[in-house]
Amino acid sequence: MSTHETDLxxxxxxxxxxxxxxxxxxxxxxxxxxxxxxFGGLFLAYIIYRTRYTEAFVAAHHELDWRLGGLNTLVLIxxxxxxxxxxxxxxxxxxxxxxxxxxxxxxxxxxxxxxKYFEYSAKxxxxxxxxxNFQFHHPGIDSGEAQMFFxxxxxxxxxxxAHVLIGMITMIILAIRLYVMRNQRVDFxxxxxxxLYWHFVDLVWIFLFPLFYLVGGN
Amino acid sequence: MSFxxxxxxxxxxxxxxxxxxxxxxxxxxxxxxxxxxxxxxVLDLNIVLAMAIACVKASLVVLYFxxxxxxxxxxxxxxxxxVFFLLVMFFLTLGDYENRHPxxxxxxxxxxxxxxxxx
Amino acid sequence: xxxxxxxxxxxxxxxxxxxxxxxxxxxxTEDHKRIGILYLVTIxxxxxxxxxxxxxxxxxLVTPAGDLVMSDTYNKMFTMHGxxxxxxxLIPSIPAVLxxxxxxxxxxxxxVAFPRLNLASWYIFTLGALFGVAxxxxxGVDTGWTFYTPYSSSFSHTPxxxxxxxxxxxxxxxxxxxxxxxxxxxxMRAPGLTWFRLPLFxxxxxxxxxxxxxxxxxxAITLLLVAVERGLRIxxxxxxxxxxxxxFQHLFxxxxxxxxxxxxxxxxxxxxxxxxxxxxxxxxxxxxVAFSSLAIAILSFVVWxxxxxxxxxxxxxxxxxxxxxxxxxxxxxxxxxxWAVTMHKGHVKLDSPMxxxxxxxxxxxxxxxxxxxxxxxxxxxxxxxxYFVVAHFHYVMVGGAIVxxxxxxxxxxPKMTGRMYPEPWAKLSALVIFIGFNLTFFPQFILGYLxxxxxxxxxxxxxxxxxxxxxxxATILAAGFTLVAVYLIWSLKNGAKAPANPWxxxxxxxxxxxxxxxxxxxxxxxxxxxxxNYPIVLAKNGEGEHQEEEKRTHEHA
Ligand code: HEM
Ligand SMILES: [Cu+2]
Numbered sequence: 001m002s003t004h005e006t007d008l009x010x011x012x013x014x015x016x017x018x019x020x021x022x023x024x025x026x027x028x029x030x031x032x033x034x035x036x037x038x039f040g041g042l043f044l045a046y047i048i049y050r051t052r053y054t055e056a057f058v059a060a061h062h063e064l065d066w067r068l069g070g071l072n073t074l075v076l077i078x079x080x081x082x083x084x085x086x087x088x089x090x091x092x093x094x095x096x097x098x099x100x101x102x103x104x105x106x107x108x109x110x111x112x113x114x115x116k117y118f119e120y121s122a123k124x125x126x127x128x129x130x131x132x133n134f135q136f137h138h139p140g141i142d143s144g145e146a147q148m149f150f151x152x153x154x155x156x157x158x159x160x161x162a163h164v165l166i167g168m169i170t171m172i173i174l175a176i177r178l179y180v181m182r183n184q185r186v187d188f189x190x191x192x193x194x195x196l197y198w199h200f201v202d203l204v205w206i207f208l209f210p211l212f213y214l215v216g217g218n
Numbered sequence: 219m220s221f222x223x224x225x226x227x228x229x230x231x232x233x234x235x236x237x238x239x240x241x242x243x244x245x246x247x248x249x250x251x252x253x254x255x256x257x258x259x260v261l262d263l264n265i266v267l268a269m270a271i272a273c274v275k276a277s278l279v280v281l282y283f284x285x286x287x288x289x290x291x292x293x294x295x296x297x298x299x300x301v302f303f304l305l306v307m308f309f310l311t312l313g314d315y316e317n318r319h320p321x322x323x324x325x326x327x328x329x330x331x332x333x334x335x336x337x
Numbered sequence: 338x339x340x341x342x343x344x345x346x347x348x349x350x351x352x353x354x355x356x357x358x359x360x361x362x363x364x365x366t367e368d369h370k371r372i373g374i375l376y377l378v379t380i381x382x383x384x385x386x387x388x389x390x391x392x393x394x395x396x397x398l399v400t401p402a403g404d405l406v407m408s409d410t411y412n413k414m415f416t417m418h419g420x421x422x423x424x425x426x427l428i429p430s431i432p433a434v435l436x437x438x439x440x441x442x443x444x445x446x447x448x449v450a451f452p453r454l455n456l457a458s459w460y461i462f463t464l465g466a467l468f469g470v471a472x473x474x475x476x477g478v479d480t481g482w483t484f485y486t487p488y489s490s491s492f493s494h495t496p497x498x499x500x501x502x503x504x505x506x507x508x509x510x511x512x513x514x515x516x517x518x519x520x521x522x523x524x525m526r527a528p529g530l531t532w533f534r535l536p537l538f539x540x541x542x543x544x545x546x547x548x549x550x551x552x553x554x555x556x557a558i559t560l561l562l563v564a565v566e567r568g569l570r571i572x573x574x575x576x577x578x579x580x581x582x583x584x585f586q587h588l589f590x591x592x593x594x595x596x597x598x599x600x601x602x603x604x605x606x607x608x609x610x611x612x613x614x615x616x617x618x619x620x621x622x623x624x625x626v627a628f629s630s631l632a633i634a635i636l637s638f639v640v641w642x643x644x645x646x647x648x649x650x651x652x653x654x655x656x657x658x659x660x661x662x663x664x665x666x667x668x669x670x671x672x673x674x675x676w677a678v679t680m681h682k683g684h685v686k687l688d689s690p691m692x693x694x695x696x697x698x699x700x701x702x703x704x705x706x707x708x709x710x711x712x713x714x715x716x717x718x719x720x721x722x723x724y725f726v727v728a729h730f731h732y733v734m735v736g737g738a739i740v741x742x743x744x745x746x747x748x749x750x751p752k753m754t755g756r757m758y759p760e761p762w763a764k765l766s767a768l769v770i771f772i773g774f775n776l777t778f779f780p781q782f783i784l785g786y787l788x789x790x791x792x793x794x795x796x797x798x799x800x801x802x803x804x805x806x807x808x809x810x811a812t813i814l815a816a817g818f819t820l821v822a823v824y825l826i827w828s829l830k831n832g833a834k835a836p837a838n839p840w841x842x843x844x845x846x847x848x849x850x851x852x853x854x855x856x857x858x859x860x861x862x863x864x865x866x867x868x869x870n871y872p873i874v875l876a877k878n879g880e881g882e883h884q885e886e887e888k889r890t891h892e893h894a
Contacts, residue, residue, distance in 0.1 A: 011452075012447060012448070012856070013446065013447045013448035013449070013450065013452060013525070014450075014525075015861075019524055019525075022290050022292075022524055023450040023451075023520050023524045023525070025289060025290065025293060026290055026292040026293050026296075026519075026520050026523060026524065027450065027451060027454075027516055027517075027520045029289065029292070029293035029296060029297055030293075030296055030516045030519060030520065030550055031516060032297070032300075033296055033297060033299070033300030033550060033551070034300075034512050034516070034550055034551075034553070034554040035554070036300045036301065036304055036554075037300060037303070037304055037307075037551060037552075037554040037555050038554035038555070038557060038558050039558070040304045040307060040308075040554075040555065040558075041307075041554075041555050041558040041559055041562075041588050042558060042562075043308075044307060044308055044311055044312075044584075044587075044588070045562075045573050045584060047308065047312065048311070048312070048315055048581070048584060049573070049579075049580075050262075050265070051256075051261065051262075051315075052315075053579075054253065054262060066244065066247075070240065070244055073240050074237065074240065077233065077236045077237060077240065078233070080233075080236075080279065080283050081229055081230070081232075081233040081283075083283075084229045084282075084283045085226065085229060088224065088226070088229070130569075130570065130571045130572075130578075131569065131570045131571065132570070142579075144578070144579040145579055147578070147579060148573065148578075148579045148580070151571050151572065151573055151578070152573065154571060155562065155565065155571060155573070195283075195284075196284055199279050199280075199283045199284045200284075202279060202283075203276050203279050203280070206272050206275045206276055206279070207269070207272050207276070209240075209243070209272075210243050210247070210265075210268035210269070210271070210272055211265075211268075214243060214244065214246075214247035214264075214268055215247075215264075215265070292519075292520070292523045292524075296519070296550075299547075299551065300551065303551045303638055306638055306639060307555065307591050307638075310639065310641075310642070310654070310657075310658075311584075311587045311591075313651070313653075313654045313657070314583070314587065314642070314650050314651045314654045315651075316651075317651035317652075317653040317654055318649075318650075318651040
């Protein structure tokens with residue numbers, strides 16, 4: 001055990017700071033496991049329809065701009081880096097650095113959402129949002145099969161986007177908390193947990209990017 | 219469980235590796251790889267490659283950004299269990315789709331159900 | 338700690354109940370014991386609602402004609418019965434009430450690892466239950482508790498979104514409970530309390546939490562997709578939208594088969610405690626019983642396809658699932674066998690909790706064996722969707738899980754409330770429930786075998802006798818449950834004051850006063866012996882027993 005946690009406040013249910021830290025990090029990992037299975041159902045659906053409607057998926061994915069997806073990938077990876085640095089700053093007790101790095105992460109997450117916004121609105125304009133108004137004309141491709149691509153696209157990126165938003169809200173709350181408690185040793189546990197969550201969000205996108213933007217067979 | 223902060227270089231190296239791998243994925247998607255028919259489904263090697271790269275990237279994130287090796291036994295075992303049961307779900311379900319008799323699911327894509335019943 | 342010592346201090350002793358009285362103190366409590374009680378109140382209400390529907394169903398089925406309600410209404414009745422009983426009563430019943438209350442006590446902890454998350458889980462669950470009730474008020478859902486697509490997502494004219502949202506929300510309550518338990522069991526055990534010294538109740542809850550963590554998210558996303566498909570027509574299950582309804586069934590049963598073990602595994606944990614206490618013996622083959630819980634939990638994830646033998650699932654995969662399903666019977670049988678051996682040559686005392694434990698062993702065995710019939714594909718083609726299946730799962734869920742819940746509730750009631758319940762009444766109602774239960778559900782095996790399908794409100798005349806028997810049994814069963822509710826509530830004010838350890842049981846929860854102080858223990862317990870370390874009795878009426886009696890009287894003096 002390192003010495004850093006000894007001066008943190010300890011919840012009444014715990015014996016000492018080490019037990020508390022162990023419990024929180026185990027709890028967060030368990031939560032992430034549930035998240036893996038939560039997204040897992042959608043990934044399974046993707047695999048099934050992707051293999052079933054291969055041609056339609058390839059045709060439909062050309063409607064997405066891989067450059068925007070790639071840009072967002074880079075943005076999220078960078079935000080993971082800044083978040084990791086925020087956690088590091090928290091462990092070594094530098095509250096200003098923590099807020100600084102978290103602000104960077106927040107801004108990058110914002111960029112991600114802005115890019116997403118433009119992508120989504122373009123889809124709406126081109127009648128690519130699934131539903132009665134869906135239109136997809138491509139010789140030899142069943143538009144119903146193509147619609148399945150967009151079903152999954154909106155379901156999976158939408159769910160992912162919701163996670164990004166939750167992450168952004170968490171960062172605001174954490175920053176306020178850090179500022180209010182700036183005279184004490186930085187309570188790094190919440191920052192660490194938020195960090196784990198944020199890396200998970202990045203991790204999901206690492207899979208979503210090739211699945212939707214780089215379907216292949218150009 | 220120890221909590222020594224990692225060196226910033228570790229994070230920067232991980233970051234660099236992730237960027238490089240992202241570029242590789244984009245490039246790899248431009249090469250057209252064969253598609254292998256399997257049962258009533260088609261396996262696309264492009265996707266297999268893309269997923270392999272994504273797995274490497276995900277491992278980097280988990281190992282270095284999420285400093286997995288510093289985690290306690292519980293986290294390690296449970297994280298692995300999560301992935302394991304996810305794969306169980308994938309493989310058993312896909313086992314169904316792989317082995318369905320083509321006749322059984324013919325209506326699925328060919329009967330026109332898709333067009334006629336849509337509101 | 339001796340009972341007398343507490344007695345002297347009784348008038349001044351602060352316990353978790355009298356520490357604060359306002360309603361607010363309950364609504365913001367982070368004490369696992371109080372949260373257990375909150376859950377008990379919520380699920381009891383849900384049980385009442387679900388039970389009323391059960392009685393209405395049985396009332397309709399007294400006559401072959403559909404004369405009480407229209408078929409549409411009947412569809413809603415069995416759906417609401419199923420949804421409420423499964424998602425809002427049985428899944429949280431033992432873990433969230435008895436588990437919440439006992440688990441930290443049993444491992445010598447002051448609370449669970451995340452008390453606030455624990456409270457949140459109750460709020461989330463209650464919100465989910467309110468959604469369930471709202472769907473009822475809006476006219477009721479008619480899809481069956483399984484919400485099969487595309488009926489649920491495209492055709493039903495009932496408030497399906499409301500109901501699936503309720504189940505979705507309640508699911509997160511159960512995820513948080515499971516998460517809390519796992520971390521608590523790993524990190525909060527008292528010094529000396531190694532894994533193989535844990536009560537089997539704790540092992541059972543660990544295995545249950547595994548399913549809650551790994552299964553629930555999958556059903557959550559599935560139900561969410563049904564709601565989205567219905568609401569926005571973004572569908573992946575409806576064939577009209579290019580989807581595959583069988584995929585829904587895969588995802589649904591990936592959770593919902595393991596979920597039946599969320600219901601039964603904690604019950605098995607309870608029964609292990611009861612058998613050990615009332616046989617005054619360590620559970621035979623403790624390690625086997627402990628690991629069989631984990632084995633059941635893990636195996637339960639690879640058998641879900643047995644619900645889909647006639648759904649269009651690949652025949653080859655069905656064969657795999659059929660074989661895997663039979664494997665689950667092995668760890669289940671290990672438990673029954675080990676309990677039976679424990680009782681053999683034990684000093685079995687037939688207090689009311691033990692009566693429930695015995696009932697559990699018999700009824701669960703019947704339920705499990707009929708499950709084996711169903712797991713044989715060829716047999717299932719005949720029995721699928723008949724009353725045989727209905728009887729099968731009621732034997733495991735009511736005869737198993739609810740009976741275990743009642744056994745545990747009686748066993749820990751003195752600890753939870755500080756009062757004893759009237760034992761003669763408890764014995765009587767255990768008997769009434771046992772008789773009523775068998776009369777209700779045994780005829781259904783025969784009906785199913787004869788071919789009576791489930792989920793219809795009319796049937797040919799020749800099946801009336803068996804249906805009337807079943808309905809009569811349901812009335813008796815309802816009387817049994819009512820009796821329990823009445824005397825338990827009565828005992829809150831009028832029951833005798835409970836000593837710290839009324840059953841002379843081992844286990845840390847009995848070493849603290851009844852009801853326990855807010856932080857459970859005054860000193861952190863240190864464990865030096867294995868669970869169920871009951872004194873060895875040499876021979877019946879022999880010297881050994883005498884010594885034991887002497888020792889006990891000494892303690893009480
Ligand atoms: C030895 C263990 C068990 C085996 C082998 C087994 C086997 C089966 C099989 C093969 C079916 C499908 C029948 C059909 O729909 O045609 C089934 C249905 C069912 N079982 Fe079990 N089962 C076992 C234990 C349990 C337990 C412990 C529970 C609950 C506590 C349970 C609850 C259910 C339910 C609710 C259904 C019906 C679901 C529905 O269609 O509505 N089973 N079981
Ligand atoms: Cu099952």
